[in-house]
Amino acid sequence: MRRSIERHWYAYAMVAPVVVVLAVLVLYPLAQGVWFTLTDINESTIANPVLDRPATYSFVGLRNYLNVLSGDPSFGSFWSTLLRTIIWTGSCVVLTYGVGLGLALLLNRPMRARALYRVLLILPWAVPVFISAFAWKFMFNSQFGVINQVLGAFGLGQPVWLGQTDLALVAVVIVNVWVGVPFMMLALLGGLQSIPADLYEAAEVDGATPWQRFRDITLPGLRSVSSTVVLLGIIWTFNMFPVIYLVTGPAANPNTRILVTYAFERFFSGASRDYAVASTYGVLILSVLLVFAAFYRRALRRQEAFA
Amino acid sequence: MAEVAYVSASRVFAGNPPVRAVDQLELDVADGEFLVLVGPSGSGKSTALRMLAGLEDVDEGAIKIGGKDVTNVPPKGRDIAMVFQSYALYPHMTVAENMGFALKLRGTSKQEIKDKVAEAAKMLDLTKYLDRKPKALSGGQRQRVAMGRAIVREPSVFLMDEPLSNLDAKLRVETRANIAALQQRLGTTTIYVTHDQVEAMTMGDRVAVLKDGLLQQCASPRELYDRPANAFVAGFIGSPAMNLKTVPLTAEGALLDGLTVPLTRSALDKASTEGLKEVTFGVRPETLRLAGADEEGMELTVELVEELGADAYVYGSVRIGGVPERFIVRVDGRTPPAFGQNVKVAVRDTSEVHLFHPESGARLEV
Numbered sequence: 284m285r286r287s288i289e290r291h292w293y294a295y296a297m298v299a300p301v302v303v304v305l306a307v308l309v310l311y312p313l314a315q316g317v318w319f320t321l322t323d324i325n326e327s328t329i330a331n332p333v334l335d336r337p338a339t340y341s342f343v344g345l346r347n348y349l350n351v352l353s354g355d356p357s358f359g360s361f362w363s364t365l366l367r368t369i370i371w372t373g374s375c376v377v378l379t380y381g382v383g384l385g386l387a388l389l390l391n392r393p394m395r396a397r398a399l400y401r402v403l404l405i406l407p408w409a410v411p412v413f414i415s416a417f418a419w420k421f422m423f424n425s426q427f428g429v430i431n432q433v434l435g436a437f438g439l440g441q442p443v444w445l446g447q448t449d450l451a452l453v454a455v456v457i458v459n460v461w462v463g464v465p466f467m468m469l470a471l472l473g474g475l476q477s478i479p480a481d482l483y484e485a486a487e488v489d490g491a492t493p494w495q496r497f498r499d500i501t502l503p504g505l506r507s508v509s510s511t512v513v514l515l516g517i518i519w520t521f522n523m524f525p526v527i528y529l530v531t532g533p534a535a536n537p538n539t540r541i542l543v544t545y546a547f548e549r550f551f552s553g554a555s556r557d558y559a560v561a562s563t564y565g566v567l568i569l570s571v572l573l574v575f576a577a578f579y580r581r582a583l584r585r586q587e588a589f590a
Numbered sequence: 591m592a593e594v595a596y597v598s599a600s601r602v603f604a605g606n607p608p609v610r611a612v613d614q615l616e617l618d619v620a621d622g623e624f625l626v627l628v629g630p631s632g633s634g635k636s637t638a639l640r641m642l643a644g645l646e647d648v649d650e651g652a653i654k655i656g657g658k659d660v661t662n663v664p665p666k667g668r669d670i671a672m673v674f675q676s677y678a679l680y681p682h683m684t685v686a687e688n689m690g691f692a693l694k695l696r697g698t699s700k701q702e703i704k705d706k707v708a709e710a711a712k713m714l715d716l717t718k719y720l721d722r723k724p725k726a727l728s729g730g731q732r733q734r735v736a737m738g739r740a741i742v743r744e745p746s747v748f749l750m751d752e753p754l755s756n757l758d759a760k761l762r763v764e765t766r767a768n769i770a771a772l773q774q775r776l777g778t779t780t781i782y783v784t785h786d787q788v789e790a791m792t793m794g795d796r797v798a799v800l801k802d803g804l805l806q807q808c809a810s811p812r813e814l815y816d817r818p819a820n821a822f823v824a825g826f827i828g829s830p831a832m833n834l835k836t837v838p839l840t841a842e843g844a845l846l847d848g849l850t851v852p853l854t855r856s857a858l859d860k861a862s863t864e865g866l867k868e869v870t871f872g873v874r875p876e877t878l879r880l881a882g883a884d885e886e887g888m889e890l891t892v893e894l895v896e897e898l899g900a901d902a903y904v905y906g907s908v909r910i911g912g913v914p915e916r917f918i919v920r921v922d923g924r925t926p927p928a929f930g931q932n933v934k935v936a937v938r939d940t941s942e943v944h945l946f947h948p949e950s951g952a953r954l955e956v
Contacts, residue, residue, distance in 0.1 A: 479676065479678065481674050481676055481678040482678050482680060482681075484643075484645050484665075484672075484674070484678065485672070485674060485678035485680075485739075486680075486691075487644075487645065487664070487665045487666065488643055488644075488645070488665045488666070488670065488671065488672045489666075489671075489691050489692035489695060489739075489743075490665075490666035490692055490695045490696060491666070491691075491695055492666075495695060499680070499691070500680065503680075503681075503682035504681075504682070506682070
């Protein structure tokens with residue numbers, strides 16, 4: 284050990300700044316967050332230098348976890364919120380992947396003005412999320428929004444999109460798909476372009492129909508790209524705060540409440556500002572994603588071994 | 591089993607001016623024949639093959655397989671199997687799945703697919719590798735899988751697009767022989783594309799030489815070698831290449847430096863009726879020999895000697911009309927001349943020289 288320090292001290296010196304930065308920016312907040320989940324910290328117990336008040340919160344063990352995991356509505360109905368989060372994540376990722384793949388397939392064939400289409404389809408990505416979110420919020424407005432005007436013109440009724448119904452969840456899913464498609468499309472287009480053209484020719488000579496070529500050449504060829512973007516999509520969507528908050532907020536809508544938005548609600552709204560419960564939600568979200576990612580990777584590896 | 595015919599088939603690529611990649615190709619391939627399409631890059635040989643496969647449109651003319659016009663039939667309806675230069679093996683399928691893919695698409699029963707794949711694998715020595723993925727195979731094994739995929743289908747025509755160009759030299763020679771033997775055994779009509787004239791000569795029943803989309807000559811290897819239809823074929827077929835030089839004509843024959851190669855009466859008559867004062871004179875390295883000091887011969891200054899063991903090729907320059915021209919001469923491998931030496935070179939057999947029109951390049955019959 285000492286020998287290695289003597290010999291490689293410059294290497295340690297070189298990486299030290301990064302280690303310090305990571306420790307300050309990642310490890311310390313993470314450790315502090317986990318610590319908060321074991322206390323009763325909130326607005327009235329946290330140290331307040333302005334009021335010259337010392338911290339008065341204390342260790343409470345696993346009480347926060349027990350409260351949250353009991354599913355009690357006063358602690359955010361954890362289980363039903365988790366279920367809604369899973370529905371939200373699943374429908375967003377499936378739709379984003381499907382639409383993204385469809386557009387990528389359309390863009391992956393020679394046609395006029397291909398570059399123009401590509402730019403237009405990537406545009407939603409370049410627009411800041413809050414702008415798209417507000418634009419959609421206006422479009423979903425039940426009285427003046429363009430969506431209801433079109434629906435009304437066809438006599439299809441004028442639903443209240445962003446009210447306290449499950450329709451609000453449908454609306455935020457639509458917005459999130461719109462925001463997420465460009466990334467999916469771009470990644471899948473890259474994947475499509477890495478499939479050699481002669482595989483399609485070989486399949487054509489072998490007698491494959493267009494559908495069989497898609498199923499037997501395109502999808503397997505996209506597998507590595509797909510597995511990565513689906514994993515990223517799931518993690519991002521699971522934690523997608525801005526779309527939901529900007530479209531259905533700032534007053535929290537219980538019909539679009541997912542785990543992160545509830546953590547935010549708990550942290551910033553209400554008189555109590557319950558930092559402890561908000562942190563508990565944060566740690567639970569992290570745990571759910573970690574467990575999921577572990578299973579996902581194992582499933583992928585098994586699939587690769589079999590296939 | 592089927593015969594194949596190109597009926598003045600053309601492929602024109604849009605552009606300015608449009609490129610006639612294959613121009614009015616007229617070619618008949620007999621049932622069971624092994625035909626090689628050969629030419630330099632850009633000669634249209636691969637395009638011609640892809641037209642037959644249905645992967646490339648036929649802009650003019652027609653293509654027939656087994657007497658049936660398939661010009662507008664998609665690839666799957668043509669009963670062909672193709673071996674690609676890159677092999678185009680499906681990376682996510684095992685060797686067995688790759689070979690059985692076409693049968694599976696056709697709805698063949700699992701047991702029958704298994705039997706046929708096993709049979710082809712045995713023929714190609716692939717039985718051990720049936721469960722492997724292509725990426726776990728060597729280049730030669732991949733090549734054999736690509737062959738196997740074609741064989742399993744029992745098509746009426748095999749199409750092969752430079753199937754050996756990704757193999758190393760030794761393996762290429764070995765596989766060349768295997769493919770030729772396999773084709774003879776199966777008796778399936780085969781169209782084989784290559785840029786390598788040695789492959790063309792050793793494998794084909796007949797060889798079609800293409801250049802700039804135009805068919806130059808289609809004949810047996812022997813015929814191509816002995817009676818090339820034009821100067822291009824003469825220079826392309828044979829290794830090292832034929833010596834082709836434009837030389838003046840005299841009343842007796844072709845005038846090289848210090849050497850008049852006597853030509854037949856008929857050749858001289860033909861040249862004079864066409865009003866030719868010069869002619870493109872072709873002589874293969876093995877038709878030349880070193881001459882004794884007292885013999886008539888052309889002065890050759892040795893620039894390079896390639897010793898191949900049994901033979902040696904002498905590269906040297908001869909002044910024709912004051913301009914140094916390179917000649918290649920085959921000599922006995924045990925007593926080659928040294929670099930820088932001046933030697934005399936004569937023609938071994940004047941009946942083996944070739945004469946071509948100096949402008950059109952067309953063969954003048956001797």
